[in-house]
Amino acid sequence: MMAKTKAEKKISDIVSQWFYTDSLKFAVCSLHSIVPNPAITVPFRSGKKRIEFSPELVEKFSDTELSFYLNLEVTRILLGHPYQRKPYNAKPLVLAMSSDAVIWQLNTRKRKTDDNEYSKLPGVQYLKQMIGPHATFCDMNFEQWYKYILDIVVKAKNAESAGTTDNEGLEDLASMSELWEEDEEALSDIKNDIEDAIIKEGYGKDGGEIERAVCDSVDFSFDxxxxxxxxxxxxxxxxxxxxxxxxxxxxxxxxxxxxxxxxxxxxxxxxxxxxxxxxxxxxxxxxxxxxxxxxxxxxxxxxxxxxxxxxxxxxxxxxxxxxxxxxxxxxxxxxxxxxxxxxxxxxxxxxxxxxxxxxxxxxxxxxxxxxxxxxxxxxxxxxxxxxxxxxxxxxxxxxx
Incomplete structure (x- = not known):
């Protein structure tokens, strides 16, 4: 058996801790293979029952930073973004930005302030750059954010041709959603994990603020x-x-x-x-x-x-x-x-x-x-x- 790399061990330590403190996050990680991908330029990306990570970035992260980014990707999975049906001819960049926007919205709503680490997500930063840092939004779901941001991106591309915008770093953001594809089986597995957590109250000893927000936001309603x-x-x-x-x-x-x-x-x-x-x-x-x-x-x-x-x-x-x-x-x-x-x-x-x-x-x-x-x-x-x-x-x- 090959020894774990430094990056793999750091991730394994966090996931192992979740076994005791946050069974919902641990269950999501157990559904996915966590594998290194030196070619990606984002800390994590998910899809196709995998969570890929950049060894170079992970090794540089502190434990707090690593926990944040891994938690971010797990939240993305709990929301079902990597496995939902995509719009026709979907734009990877807009998908990634919409996912960031939903997570930012969740945390802003729960904490009643926009001054948190999620406001620094690349998708949110770009959105604020285009519409102004103090803009306010009505609560929107993933599909609504996609339509809203798509319109902004189309207008930005027109402005880019006139040399009025800076799109540096957006290619990295677009790569985050490259693995995303519709998968009903994966969505069903995630749904079952969430329902188990609701029944067992397995949100973790810290109160599971974000997990509860996710459960409130995901539409698993029964007709x-x-x-x-x-x-x-x-x-x-x-x-x-x-x-x-x-x-x-x-x-x-x-x-x-x-x-x-x-x-x-x-x-x-x-x-x-x-x-x-x-x-x-x-x-x-x-x-x-x-x-x-x-x-x-x-x-x-x-x-x-x-x-x-x-x-x-x-x-x-x-x-x-x-x-x-x-x-x-x-x-x-x-x-x-x-x-x-x-x-x-x-x-x-x-x-x-x-x-x-x-x-x-x-x-x-x-x-x-x-x-x-x-x-x-x-x-x-x-x-x-x-x-x-x-x-x-x-x-x-x-x-x-």
Missing amino acids: YRRALSKFRQNVISPNRKLTRMRPSRRYGFKAMGSRYERKANILIAVDVSGSITDESFEHFIHAVKNFFFLGIIENIDLIFFDVNLKLSKPVSYKKKIDLNEIKGRGGTNFQIPCDFYGEHKSDYSGMIIFTDGEGEPPVIEGSSNVLWILDSRLNYEKSRQWITKVCGCQATFLPF
Whole structure:
């Protein structure tokens, strides 16, 4: 086995330390091969499941400087920049500048000041040179920054022909994105690492300020409307009726038409146990009031539960709900609403349970149509495995 070079050892020491202090950064490094590339003129660049580094530059860095630049590249990877779909005929320089701008924006927002080390990134320095050092921006994502900076660069090239700009060093910056190419598998791996860190709170002992900013900025949102749409189809499909009075759109009167009668009754069970925050409870009620299928479902009944049912009978959605009547904040027993649904199954086409997922899995016998809606992505990830194992259950979460 060949001995590590000085540059390799310095990087290895930082990554090894992250194993104990910052599991998310360590996980990202573990997904990539960290290899030297003497030909590059930037400290680090990533892509194609590699993190390349310049041995010459790394050996000159202090431990603090090296940690900064390696952390910068890991943040770039966490944001998904090296693996996102690139714009048509993408300009490497603009891609690199856009990535620098997003990271600068993240740190400026979290620290509430532009006076930090990220403001000295080459892409940010060039941007400020072109538009003025005191310019302010609205928060923009990677694609928006790309379009914005592309326009600036095009104008700068026109100015360059007149000898009015200095583009020294921009070729080095452009080389930083040479390895970037779309890779869904890599993005999925990064997403899983971030989700694990959220669930385990593995941001590091320093509080993980930048990692939290990254998690807040990366759009890994789940399209909950897809789950609701599927649930809706399941509850109204039994009410499909054939008719010769209405022709098929495709075959006319050669085939019978069909129509759906709006006779689906839905039971919605709202968790009011002690683990439910006031904010989550308000989100639940807001979601009920704004449910997308209110124009299709004929009747919605509400029940509230913790260790037992909180009202003697369901409340119709059409009736104004007096929240003062609901006394909850005890433990959680999912068997209670499931048993109620089972006893009144002939009255309902399906049931929706709003909850945080904190409780023992219930037993549901026979076929059922139950959709669990969790109050957050975190609780969804914690609970979705056991929920989907319960007979006839699906799971999604509120995007609040």
